[in-house]
Amino acid sequence: MIEAVIFDIGNVLIEWNPERHYDRLMPEAERRAMFAEVDLHGMNDVIDRGGPFKETIYAFADRYPHWREAIRRWHDDWIEMASPEIPRSVRLMKALQAKGIPVFALTNFGIGTFDYAQGIYPFLTQFDRAYVSGHMGVIKPEARIYEMVEEDCGLSGGQLLFTDDRADNIFAAHERGWKTHLFEGPQGWAARLVGEGLLSEEEAA
Structure with a gap:
C-alpha cells in the first residue's frame, strides 16, 4: 500500500531547461558549441552535491575565458532557467x-x-x-x-x-x-x- x-x-x-534560456541569449549553434566544450551540467552537479552556488559557477567560468560571461549567466539568470x-x-x-x-x-x-x-x-x-x-x-x-x-x-x-x-x-x-x-x-x-x-x-x- x-x-x-x-x-x-x-x-x-x-x-528546468538551461539550453532554452541560452538559446535566447545567443545563436543556437553558438550555444551548442559552448555546451559541447563546457560540461555545464557537470558544473551544476557540483552545486547539487552541496557546492556553493555563485562561487562554483564563477570559478568554473574563469576556466573558460571565451565563455566566461555566458557561464556566469548560469548563476545570474538561474531563476529564468528554472521556470515556469x-x-x-x-x-x-x-x-x-x-x-x-x-x-x-x-x-x-x-x-x-x-x-x-x-x-x-x-x-x-x-x-x-x-x-x-x-x-x-x-x-x-x-x-x-x-x-x-x-x-x-x-x-x-x-x-x-x-x-x-x-x-x-x-x-x-x-x-x-x-x-x-x-x-x-x-x-x-x-x-x-x-x-x-x-x-x-x-x-x-
Whole structure:
C-alpha cells in the first residue's frame, strides 16, 4: 500500500531547461558549441552535491575565458532557467495532501538554489518532507540517496510512489522496489495517481 508520494522537482513541478534560456541569449549553434566544450551540467552537479552556488559557477567560468560571461549567466539568470512552474503538477501535489497523503520531494538541487527557488515558488516549502541533494551530499541516481530517504521516513518498497523525468533516476528507485512513474507530463502522472486509487478523476483534474 502506498504510504507517501515522492515528486522530483525539475521538469515535474517547475520547468528546468538551461539550453532554452541560452538559446535566447545567443545563436543556437553558438550555444551548442559552448555546451559541447563546457560540461555545464557537470558544473551544476557540483552545486547539487552541496557546492556553493555563485562561487562554483564563477570559478568554473574563469576556466573558460571565451565563455566566461555566458557561464556566469548560469548563476545570474538561474531563476529564468528554472521556470515556469507546471501548474497541474502543483495541483496534484496539493490534491494528494488534501486527502492526507504525505508528499515528499526528492530532488537534485543545490543548497543556495533551493532556498532561492522556495522564495519564488511557495509550494516548494509545503512538502511533508523535502530530500534535497545539496543538503544530503549525494545526488540521484546514486543508490545512497534512496537509502537515506528510506532511513529518514521509515518507508520503503511499494510504500513509496516516485515520479521523476529522468529514466536513470526512476530505474534506481525501481531497483529498490519503489513504485515508479517516468514523468512525461502532468496528464500521465494524473492518470497514474487515479489508477493507484490515490485520487479520483475529479481530484486529479
